[in-house]
Amino acid sequence: MSLNTFGHLFRVTTWGESHGPALGATVDGCPPGVEITEDMIQVWLDRRKPGTSKYTTQRKEPDQVRILSGVFEGQTTGTPVQLMIENTDQRSKDYGDIAEKFRPGHADITYWQKYGIRDHRGGGRSSARETAARVAAGGLARAALDSLAPGIEIEGYMTQMGPHRISGARDMSQITQNPFWVPSAETATLWADYLETLRKSGNSVGAMIEVVARNVPPGLGAPVYGKLDTDLAAAMMSINAVKGVEIGEGMAAAMLTGEDNADEIFMGDDGRPVYSSNHAGGILGGISTGQDIVVRFAVKPTSSILKPRQTITKSGEAAEIITKGRHDPCVGIRAVPVGEAMMACVILDHLLLHRGQIGRNRGTIG
Amino acid sequence: MSLNTFGHLFRVTTWGESHGPALGATVDGCPPGVEITEDMIQVWLDRRKPGTSKYTTQRKEPDQVRILSGVFEGQTTGTPVQLMIENTDQRSKDYGDIAEKFRPGHADITYWQKYGIRDHRGGGRSSARETAARVAAGGLARAALDSLAPGIEIEGYMTQMGPHRISGARDMSQITQNPFWVPSAETATLWADYLETLRKSGNSVGAMIEVVARNVPPGLGAPVYGKLDTDLAAAMMSINAVKGVEIGEGMAAAMLTGEDNADEIFMGDDGRPVYSSNHAGGILGGISTGQDIVVRFAVKPTSSILKPRQTITKSGEAAEIITKGRHDPCVGIRAVPVGEAMMACVILDHLLLHRGQIGRNRGTIG
Amino acid sequence: MSLNTFGHLFRVTTWGESHGPALGATVDGCPPGVEITEDMIQVWLDRRKPGTSKYTTQRKEPDQVRILSGVFEGQTTGTPVQLMIENTDQRSKDYGDIAEKFRPGHADITYWQKYGIRDHRGGGRSSARETAARVAAGGLARAALDSLAPGIEIEGYMTQMGPHRISGARDMSQITQNPFWVPSAETATLWADYLETLRKSGNSVGAMIEVVARNVPPGLGAPVYGKLDTDLAAAMMSINAVKGVEIGEGMAAAMLTGEDNADEIFMGDDGRPVYSSNHAGGILGGISTGQDIVVRFAVKPTSSILKPRQTITKSGEAAEIITKGRHDPCVGIRAVPVGEAMMACVILDHLLLHRGQIGRNRGTIG
């Protein structure tokens, strides 16, 4: 990680501001021979696209990705892949007020203090729009994973919105059937009502997202600062508005006894270890066990709300601010595909790192 | 972060196994002219030393640090500082059983699968003993912070042990007065009883630790993968047994509305911004606000317990394991100084990064 | 350095192929507040632009740079600067033959062996066109240097073309007055004749380039792998077709005695050290002395020539190849602005690194 770059071998550098001419991801270190087209990446971008429901910002951006380099005749060449998304709907006027006033909960004040200059339009670099570049890079990472380690599945979904946890049994087939990526039709209905009320009142709310990676081979990750969970924590925490990250039991691990927390080990019918439970979230000592990798993260409520809030101006004067414009009442919704993208990038990166140092797993059991 | 290295400019590489000849930290990029002695570092090591109470492992290690390089006549020279701790109490016999059996919840099985070889004695590289090297590096980081940005205070403490949260008002003066680093005399008494019962039953328990950094100047941290909170999340998650990391409101942010979560901004009497609250945990857009930086992390219960657990051997046979030896019933206790050390390293690293790219904060308010 | 990224804090990632839609440089870590416009960068690109004389490739590229991010109202914001150059003159037909035959001296065969896929059009990623992105990044680095350390001058020129060294006294004012960037009108005339003959015969020739940085403050660079000369060597050797790099005396240092090589030190009238000579090329122990930093590098002759050469095809069959198309008879000419750009990037990067670790020079003399 180095300012705007993420990853060890599969290195993603995102660039661009919310209201500049374009933004994108420069991806270095992608394996060659991965089949990829703009359409394959667009699929994922369309999932996080604004304006798809009344619960996300009404900004109309086609968010059309272009591959400018590193792909030849439909395959990656092993050279840097430039994924560019042009900004087309830049209604700067909506944001006039925030050039002078610092929005509470936003990066306005810290960017100003640090840099002494900032592109205030739409949050500039700190806008959630930056995550579009991550999703594009994640699309490429998924394609590379399909090529290198077929069978890996990465799926994200919301498990909580404000005070409302997902209720009832989880039905994964529902995830794509509602605007909240929640694996429960019943919960989706409940949340729709809740969020509609909130939205009308000009308020916003936080959310909890869980991302699972299935069929990840054991052996990925490395001690002690290159742990798989370390990189996942960094990856998720780097997403705008994320305030907490958990692996497996997560914060609840503080409440367990060692007896309760033990994932006992048995020999599976296929000659591979199986575990009685997955408190560990698929990672032991920073290295994947072969179980599902389970990460959760909390997204704070959108800071831009229609409720008046106290703040100050650049000149240091007290002011009241209402953030008009087009904002998501629950920005956590659009964080779901972003969390998936980060998971894909981290797992691919560690696959490459593992192959680099080790080649393939060296220890056999049985 | 690169396998065993942590940090951008203040780069710490830890090395060594639990039962090898020595372990340590190679620290590159330390500013020159920092006054440092072995004693100044030893203070912090003594805080995490095993055998200080009946609640920590009875392994008797003096954990004596030696400075092998990078310091001349009591000051850092700007060249790499080698901090070495020799291992003196290596009772390898205690650990014989685990050469063949994988302990549930430990890195035994994943290290074996990945590397095909591991120093099983005491957990080898994945032992909590590795954190001694972090604490040594953190001691150096604290001295550098004292030199570069006097006034920064870093303090860690436990806020929860198993089901028991800290109760009553916090009294920071109590932190060093009990074996749990808990800022409450009353809670300390309660936890002592609870842990003693647990220990006698051969069980263990998890814990929650909070680390606060006070008087950190605004402006530290950088978008979007070099955020201060991103690096803190990685730093804390890289500590053995940590399963979750939170900044400010943390996971609870999922439950808040935007109205509740807003830290309103006012002009302080000293001409600097003040905030009505600190839901953000001192970081906005990845950059410090000048408020207290508040991080929490959850430590899972010690996996080594006297309760028999099911596992398998390297040959794939079913086996029962009881982990004898000297183990902490609540490894979270000793994680407190480790969390402080990581906080010190991250903040120093970002001070240097900030100075490198920016020089000093460029934006003025008022 | 990591595949396509260069630099520690001022990090340049170049991307793009010769005949793809675009190429560019993603620049991370640029200080904020640097005044920069597309025109200021264009000046440097125009210097290396093809088609400016009959001695450079007749490919007509406007090489127009666009700033897509990181600049707001004419100043850098401290966020990533994306510098994009669209490819407009992609006459792919000229290059048909090389899809199957490997050109001797080119990266065709090694790219094929490694990646199993390559964009053969115009050399793809290994084309000298990649250096346009470096020149753009160098333009930004120069602007940042002007802002941070005014007075630094970076100047490159050719000192040898094939067997012909620069003759007579050097006249720096001549550098921009001839197509060879040679500081001698007399030599320029001589080289023009020589190169014209060579070009007509379908041959090519190598060159030696010297790049000097003046008024660089003492103290830049760091032991032992972050030496200023180490990074300069890497920077220059990374330029296409470069086969050797020298600092100060360079390879000739092998022939000197210690007595001859000593740069004796005296106290200057302005209270700063002065040296009797500059065999060291401005660097001692990897750290700048304050003298001129002098780097030389050798560029091999263009491998694409009209002389038939023996090679093989992808199918392993023997073949003869003549590389038609538009090629420079002396690619070293266009390497001059590239060497300057790399010098600018390295010095800026080390200025930032120095400021990060040290702040400002700590030792005084006198």
Added chain:
Amino acid sequence: MSLNTFGHLFRVTTWGESHGPALGATVDGCPPGVEITEDMIQVWLDRRKPGTSKYTTQRKEPDQVRILSGVFEGQTTGTPVQLMIENTDQRSKDYGDIAEKFRPGHADITYWQKYGIRDHRGGGRSSARETAARVAAGGLARAALDSLAPGIEIEGYMTQMGPHRISGARDMSQITQNPFWVPSAETATLWADYLETLRKSGNSVGAMIEVVARNVPPGLGAPVYGKLDTDLAAAMMSINAVKGVEIGEGMAAAMLTGEDNADEIFMGDDGRPVYSSNHAGGILGGISTGQDIVVRFAVKPTSSILKPRQTITKSGEAAEIITKGRHDPCVGIRAVPVGEAMMACVILDHLLLHRGQIGRNRGTIG
């Protein structure tokens, strides 16, 4: 490269000063399962050991390496390997004068200016003693290469001492038969006389070293800043006293025509490409061709000479200095094993990088 760290995946951080308690190399990223003992590394250290002939410093250091971590039961475990060499012969008194006076050609003055503090004893961090740590790391790299890519041979030798180039045919069997590592018995005799005269006069002389790596597979290296030659240039230039680095034809490439420089390609009897010559030095486009990799570097004459030289003191007063103590009249001699070590580290690092991104070469010919 980051100050004191070298390498992408096989990362070597050296630490320690000439006259501190110890120095060493922290090696991260070594593949597991490599058979290694202290004796296997000692072999290489003994080659560069001081005091082996009258042409090298008479400092008597056993330079005994200890492996402190990362090796278990004779094999690497994949965790960091700490290689420590204790300093035993620290005759600090010899160096008293240089605490105040800056030795011309040494890093004394630049270290002082930059850091404001330096361990002046024996040059401290900038001492050639640092290269012992490189040689130790190189010994480990060689063992790893033997394990991963058996057949690779790395051999260094001197080709020039002052004005005297190696004369006559090269006889590689002679390299270890004379104190100069020169592949010619005749030249060795000549150089012995020359150097003896020089030594008695208190003077010193430069040298040219060539390092060859044979049987390196094609495909190692990556565009455009991770080129194999880029990293070799950095590796060699980072060695103390090196002033120039060449690959293949090196600086002489400036004098060649394209016709002369072309390495024509044919199909070998074993179905692999062969080349008519090796002007390229085994690298095309930054990627190995399978030919011998040929690197040369020039080492300046030892700056510590018995001839009086003009300098200044820390107080800025003019002074004359004669550097007494134990110094090599031709420090280039001891640079030979160091150059080999750097070659081994770079090739291993690129083998791992290649395996990480690509797995194995993907393109076939024929």
